[in-house]
Amino acid sequence: MTDVAIDRADAPHVRVVRVGQTAEERFTEFARASSADLYRFAYLLCGDAHRAHDLVQLALERTFRAWSRVGDGEPFAYARRVVATARIDTWRRTRREVSVEHETLAGLERRSTTDPPGVEDRDRIVRALLALPVKQRRVVLLRYVLDRSEAETAAELGIAVGTVKSTGSRALARLRTLVTPENGTERQR
Numbered sequence: 001m002t003d004v005a006i007d008r009a010d011a012p013h014v015r016v017v018r019v020g021q022t023a024e025e026r027f028t029e030f031a032r033a034s035s036a037d038l039y040r041f042a043y044l045l046c047g048d049a050h051r052a053h054d055l056v057q058l059a060l061e062r063t064f065r066a067w068s069r070v071g072d073g074e075p076f077a078y079a080r081r082v083v084a085t086a087r088i089d090t091w092r093r094t095r096r097e098v099s100v101e102h103e104t105l106a107g108l109e110r111r112s113t114t115d116p117p118g119v120e121d122r123d124r125i126v127r128a129l130l131a132l133p134v135k136q137r138r139v140v141l142l143r144y145v146l147d148r149s150e151a152e153t154a155a156e157l158g159i160a161v162g163t164v165k166s167t168g169s170r171a172l173a174r175l176r177t178l179v180t181p182e183n184g185t186e187r188q189r
Contacts, residue, residue: 026067041080044137128175
């Protein structure tokens with residue numbers, strides 16, 4: 001059993017430190033606890049399950065290499081930033097727009113009659129998110145999926161708070177138009 005110590009060095013925040021746990025053990029614990037959230041973020045950012053898995057693996061690998069610097073701070077924020085930056089690098093190398101492969105959308109269209117309630121809504125929202133420009137999608141993901149404040153979102157994206165507000169507003173307006181009955185994508189109630 002690992003001893004637990006309370007570190008008050010960075011008061012007013014209290015941090016639990018496991019005494020006797022190696023850096024590798026702390027990283028392994030972090031990876032297990034955060035992989036699902038990183039995958040969700042990566043998938044919503046890129047829209048492809050395989051690319052999302054690759055981005056998560058890259059983020060975990062880079063986070064592990066930087067663990068001595070980030071392990072005692074905010075490793076999830078660091079890993080999430082790696083995912084976002086790696087995806088941006090991919091966009092720059094290929095092209096500016098994310099193209100959603102026909103097979104991906106076709107897979108979203110095929111639903112089982114035994115799907116739980118809400119699957120159709122989730123799929124419609126994912127398709128709408130994938131239709132947003134990259135900058136708008138990143139703001140929506142950080143603000144509304146990961147529940148970050150405007151200031152945190154601005155800091156992470158390296159933009160002004162006002163830009164976060166205006167980009168978020170445009171993104172939400174675009175999402176509303178993508179899921180309205182006029183576009184034929186909203187389910188009849």
